[in-house]
Amino acid sequence: MNVPRPASRFPRLLRGLLLAGLSLFPLASQAWIITGLGTNNPRRVFLAVGNSGAFWANNATINTVTATLTPAQVVSGTPVAMTSNSTQSVSPYDNFTVCAPPAQVYVGAAYQRRVAADPGTATLQVTSPANLVNADGDAIPFTEISWTVSALGGDANPNAIPAGTFNGGTQTLTTVTQGTLRENCHTFAYANTAVRPSGTYTGRVTYTLVTP
Numbered sequence: 756m757n758v759p760r761p762a763s764r765f766p767r768l769l770r771g772l773l774l775a776g777l778s779l780f781p782l783a784s785q786a787w788i789i790t791g792l793g794t795n796n797p798r799r800v801f802l803a804v805g806n807s808g809a810f811w812a813n814n815a816t817i818n819t820v821t822a823t824l825t826p827a828q829v830v831s832g833t834p835v836a837m838t839s840n841s842t843q844s845v846s847p848y849d850n851f852t853v854c855a856p857p858a859q860v861y862v863g864a865a866y867q868r869r870v871a872a873d874p875g876t877a878t879l880q881v882t883s884p885a886n887l888v889n890a891d892g893d894a895i896p897f898t899e900i901s902w903t904v905s906a907l908g909g910d911a912n913p914n915a916i917p918a919g920t921f922n923g924g925t926q927t928l929t930t931v932t933q934g935t936l937r938e939n940c941h942t943f944a945y946a947n948t949a950v951r952p953s954g955t956y957t958g959r960v961t962y963t964l965v966t967p
Contacts, residue, residue, distance in 0.1 A: 788915050789848065789936040794868055800877055801865040801936070802964040804928050805841035810848050810865075820860065822945045829950055837900075837943040842964075846938055854940035863938035864964050868932045877931045877966045884922040889954030897921040898959060899948065902941040915939045922958065931964065 801811050805818030822837040836858070843861040845853050854861045866877035886894035901920040915937040916929050931937055 759766040772917045787880070789938070790932075790934060792865060792867055792934040792936060793933065793939060794870065794914055796869045798869040798873055798966070799867050799943045800864050800964045800966060801847075801863070802879070802962060803847060803861060803863045805839060805860050806843045807847040807861065807863070815879075818860065820943045824945075824947070828947065832947060834948075835944055835945045835947050838928035839943070848936055848938070853938060859940035859942055861938070862962070864929075864931050866933050866964070866966065868933040868947070868966075874967045875933050876890070877933075877964050879916065879922070879931060879937075880925055880926045880963045880965065881928055881960055882963065883923055883960040885923040887956035887958035889952070889956045891952065891954060893954060895951055895956050897923045897960075899946040900902055900943060901946065902943045904939050916941075935949070 762852055762894070799811060803814070806816045808814035808816075817843040818839055820837045820839045822835045824835055838857040839860045841856050841860050844852055844856055846853050846861075846863065848863070848865075864877070864879045868874065883897045883900075886896055887900075888894050898920060901918070903918045904914065904916065916939050918941075919926070919928065928936060
């Protein structure tokens with residue numbers, strides 16, 4: 756639903772999400788496409804994954820998402836939900852409640868251009884390594900980690916930032932039209948398709964909002 760909720764310079768803003776604690780190893784969300792942010796001088800972008808500072812401000816927080824498997828879960832081959840240490844439940848835009856941590860991770864991206872001649876859209880991407888790795892060098896493909904999104908209250912944009920699966924490289928999640936904030940909440944899961952050696956497997960993904 757296009758909702759005009761009332762309300763430094765970063766050509767791109769990087770945020771990381773550390774996937775850790777696969778120790779062998781959801782809840783619904785609001786999903787909004789908020790228009791009418793207008794233009795601003797200087798041109799700027801906003802990107803938050805997990806805990807966020809003030810809207811348009813920089814914030815270096817890196818949150819973790821974890822899953823700890825019991826022996827029964829390891830051999831079951833069934834997917835396992837992951838939880839986060841993020842406490843971000845509200846939109847940094849207007850403090851509207853959008854997420855229910857720790858099961859959900861807030862993701863939001865906004866773009867303002869300075870003048871009409873500036874690029875009309877920014878691109879939200881995520882980059883993941885090939886594997887999560889433990890201290891012994893054992894690996895779990897990053898393609899074992901996926902996320903879902905959902906919406907409450909009949910919201911028309913559950914896919915403001917779509918669901919997906921990490922691909923062990925760089926993938927485009929969505930485009931962000933100038934003057935727009937796209938936000939929703941992601942619930943992560945470990946596919947658990949094979950029995951792995953015991954240990955804590957870690958890997959870090961980086962979300963990037965890019966303007967040409």
